[in-house]
Amino acid sequence: MKDIAQALRGWTPEDPASEATIEYLTLEPELFEVVSSHQAGDQRFLVAFDWNTIGGPPGMNRALAVHVAFDPGTHRCRVHARGAPTFGWAGRWLVGRGADPRAVADYRPVPDDPYNLGPGDRAEGLISGQDYGFTRPGSRATRLIEDRVRRCGDRYRFLDSANAYPSFFNGEREATFVLLQDRHPRAVGRRFLIQLETVNVQRATYTITEGGFRTLAQARDWIDGIDAYAGTTPLLSATDPVTGLAPLGLPAPVRDRVAPVQGAATVARRTR
Template structure:
């Protein structure tokens, strides 16, 4: 994990108004890099997942992780800049993968973070990362106090039954582990009622028993990479990575 973020946009101009506005809203001093990848050899594209520390003091429940894509045209001396906020790391990674980032390059979040508590957690996370445009996010919530959790409410376009899904991530600060569970609901109203009442376990997705084997294979690959995990909960209190931790030089311009 590093607090240094430089978008490497010196001597480049925004290619459009959206890029100019996005740059003006992203303050490198507020962003802690969790994972990043810059293409070689010329650095034409960069992909970043960062924790926005300012979000902790902003609107209650607002997402705190931001996915950023930078594309540089070194011939025209211009750049395009896109970003989107997410409540959880897998959704941020999926957004970047859908925009061209190799999955293995953004799969490892750096630093000494919480560990997945079980295989089911890894399986659900990999399902989200592999989802592409499968999930339409309807709402999110992040709490970095008690309870330390985030959830993403989404519509699963691939679901034949109960297409509204809740992805609930809960962190146990004492054991430094986290769990992710997916719940399936017939409609958004039912999902929100569960989120408000918490009167029972998340209802299991009906298709879970059919795709568990394929997911287990993907989870094994993710586990072999030894990827730690970053959550919004407690990021400011986690220790820094050891001096031996390595990563590619990131994108970045300081203001």
């Protein structure tokens, strides 16, 4: 974030929100690990990891989306930021503000020695699962899901997100879930979607799995079934990694059948 802090020097914030955001980002810019960044004309779009979230309350938004718009004519700038539970959802907010989905997905490579420990002490993987800024997608399916999230428009209604379990309980994995209402026409019967993003500490990667539920109560029951201390989650129903819907060929969830109301003409025919 240091390059943005330098780029903002001498520019006047256009509104109080921009002024507050600039102060937050430039006070200690090294606390933001930039994951992706691209420029389009006089605008900059960034996805970053917020180191301020380490040690904070569970469920804090550790990903951060930043949108900077410069106005050379007035030498003013608008700087807005939005926290998100994952990099994919941070990218979704930026795409909604005009970012190129492909550019947002162009993640910077993780440094060979991200902790600056030196050649002899270089860490393999992550020292802690909380070091989310040093992770990258670990599978093609995960990249496809993230791409759908970034391009989803108003398809999903965001309901909840939280840390499922931290890595310090079992040392190998850390997980975050996102609960959504899916407005896709094909999602009838499974409107409530859970995305589970799991960080593999040893590989410094994350993978996303999804599962749909017929009711919000069923989705909440799945969340309640997470064993945070063991670092385990119940199985999620299989989904197509492109659409986020049940794979083709699988039967749709059974819907309640409501008996049709008999009209007066029908009743009259039966009584003749």
